Amino acid sequence: xxxxxxxxxxxxxxxxxxxxxxxxxxxxxxxxxxxxxxxxxxxxxxxxxxxxxxxxxxxxxxxxxxxxxxxxxxxxxxxxxxxxxxxxxxxxxxxxxxxxxxxxxxxxxxxxxxxxxxxxxxxxxxxxxxxxxxxxxxxxxxxxxxxxxxxxxxxxxxxxxxxxxxxxxxxxxxxxxxxxxxxxxxxxxxxxxxxxxxxxxxxxxxxxxxxxxxxxxxxxxxxxxxxx
Numbered sequence: 001x002x003x004x005x006x007x008x009x010x011x012x013x014x015x016x017x018x019x020x021x022x023x024x025x026x027x028x029x030x031x032x033x034x035x036x037x038x039x040x041x042x043x044x045x046x047x048x049x050x051x052x053x054x055x056x057x058x059x060x061x062x063x064x065x066x067x068x069x070x071x072x073x074x075x076x077x078x079x080x081x082x083x084x085x086x087x088x089x090x091x092x093x094x095x096x097x098x099x100x101x102x103x104x105x106x107x108x109x110x111x112x113x114x115x116x117x118x119x120x121x122x123x124x125x126x127x128x129x130x131x132x133x134x135x136x137x138x139x140x141x142x143x144x145x146x147x148x149x150x151x152x153x154x155x156x157x158x159x160x161x162x163x164x165x166x167x168x169x170x171x172x173x174x175x176x177x178x179x180x181x182x183x184x185x186x187x188x189x190x191x192x193x194x195x196x197x198x199x200x201x202x203x204x205x206x207x208x209x210x211x212x213x214x215x216x217x218x219x220x221x222x223x224x225x226x227x228x
Contacts, residue, residue: 117133159197
C-alpha cells in the first residue's frame, strides 16, 4: 500500500498551525523522465573537481568584469539585507548557516547528508507560500519564509519528478497565481511537479536556480532507487 508522509507543520505564533495541503494528482502519476546528468558541476559534493574549479573560475572572471558596478550592486544588496534584518521576525533563524537551520527544523533527519537549501515557492491548498526547500540524501523538506509552514518526506516516497513551465500572475496585494504548462520550445523548464506514491502532486516554482535544484533532487532521488 502507498505510504502516507507525515506532513509536519511549524507551531504558529497565533491560532492553529498551518497544514501543508498538496493537491491530488489530477490525471494519475506520469512515468519518470530519463535520468539527469547527476549532481551539478559546481555542487560541493560533486567529485568532478576540475569541472567545479573551471565553473568557479568563470564566475570569478565574470565578476571582475563587472568592476565598480558589481561592487556598487553588492553594497546596495548588503544595505537591503541589513534593513531586512530589522523587520524579519525570524532574524535568528535565517541568519544561521543552512545546515544548522535544517538540523534545528528537522532534528529527526539531522544525520542525513545535507545536499542543499534552495529558494522556492510551493502551492498548498489554493495559495502559494514562499520559502526554502531542503534536499538531503534521503529526504526533501520545505520551510516557509514568513509563514510557519513546514513539511518533510522521504525521497523513496517520490514516484516521478516532472519539469514544467510556470507563468505567474499577480493579483492585488501581490498574491501570486501560478499557471503550470508543459515545456515547449523556446521555453525552458523553470518549475517542477513532484508526484508521490500517495497520488499527490507537489508544485514548486520561483526556483532561484532551476537546473541546480532539479539536478540535485534528481540525483538524490535516483541514488535511493527512484525512477526504477
